Amino acid sequence: MIVVADSMVIAVKVSGDIVTARQAGRELAAQLGFTLTDITMISTAISEIARNITSYAGTGEVRIAVEDREGRRALVVQAHDQGPGIIDIPRALEDGYSTGHGLGLGLPGAKRLMDRLLVESNPGQGTLVEMWKWVPPRA
Amino acid sequence: MPVPILKQGTYLIASVQSALTDADTERLQDDLMTYVSRYRAQGIIVDVTAIDVMDSFAARSLRTIAHMTKLRGAETVIVGLQPEVAFAMVQLGLTFEDMHTALDLEEGLSWLNKKLSSTRRHRDGNDRGR
Numbered sequence: 001m002i003v004v005a006d007s008m009v010i011a012v013k014v015s016g017d018i019v020t021a022r023q024a025g026r027e028l029a030a031q032l033g034f035t036l037t038d039i040t041m042i043s044t045a046i047s048e049i050a051r052n053i054t055s056y057a058g059t060g061e062v063r064i065a066v067e068d069r070e071g072r073r074a075l076v077v078q079a080h081d082q083g084p085g086i087i088d089i090p091r092a093l094e095d096g097y098s099t100g101h102g103l104g105l106g107l108p109g110a111k112r113l114m115d116r117l118l119v120e121s122n123p124g125q126g127t128l129v130e131m132w133k134w135v136p137p138r139a
Numbered sequence: 140m141p142v143p144i145l146k147q148g149t150y151l152i153a154s155v156q157s158a159l160t161d162a163d164t165e166r167l168q169d170d171l172m173t174y175v176s177r178y179r180a181q182g183i184i185v186d187v188t189a190i191d192v193m194d195s196f197a198a199r200s201l202r203t204i205a206h207m208t209k210l211r212g213a214e215t216v217i218v219g220l221q222p223e224v225a226f227a228m229v230q231l232g233l234t235f236e237d238m239h240t241a242l243d244l245e246e247g248l249s250w251l252n253k254k255l256s257s258t259r260r261h262r263d264g265n266d267r268g269r
Contacts, residue, residue, distance in 0.1 A: 015160050019158045019160060022158075023158070037223045040191065040192065040221075041230060044227040047196075048194055095232055102196075109195065112230045112231065112232070113230050113231060
């Protein structure tokens with residue numbers, strides 16, 4: 001794990017890396033003052049999108065950072081891979097749709113767990129999933 | 140880290156201590172299947188109190204364990220799901236509808252006792268006169 005200021009990059013190659021990625025997200029979320037419910041939702045969402053990397057692309061990376069989104073501070077998670085890409089993004093965001101052996105809950109589920117989720121992908125050119133949750137205002 | 144499994148009478152109690160990797164999950168499946176046969180276990184409790192994330196993969200693995208062991212004659216109950224984990228599972232879309240859950244170990248044991256005593260009575264009835 002590389003820690004550069006408020007940004008971490010976790011290489012995702014084997015299933016153990018999924019645990020590392022979600023624990024890194026959990027720690028950052030706790031430091032930012034998210035509630036335990038939010039922290040659990042964030043780490044569950046990270047687990048799902050990191051799992052997509054190992055299931056569909058083989059390898060990739062998860063980047064977790066604090067950045068501005070729409071004018072507010074957000075915990076931003078990006079999952080990036082050079083895998084086969086997603087042909088039909090709207091369908092991939094539907095519940096129960098899967099081209100693999102999963103339950104088809106990963107992307108739509110992660111979207112419900114976070115405040116926003118965006119997918120950029122072209123067949124043969126990999127996939128970038130970006131999702132975020134706005135940081136709660138400091139009391 | 141492998142999940143320790145305790146034998147308590149005809150029950151097996153698996154206490155998940157930390158985040159499960161895929162290898163841990165497979166090992167748990169194999170171990171429980173082996174122990175059900177070796178100890179003729181009729182009930183399995185999987186205690187997930189220590190789990191801070193239940194993603195779709197972990198949930199599917201637990202469901203597989205419950206279904207596999209059911210085919211070997213054992214009932215599985217999942218106990219100790221934390222409130223925030225349950226909340227995130229619902230948001231994710233995981234329901235556990237076809238699984239038995241209980242608040243904690245105590246409730247899980249009492250559910251198994253009730254479930255298995257009614258099964259036993261039923262069996263005795265069918266076997267009468269043989």
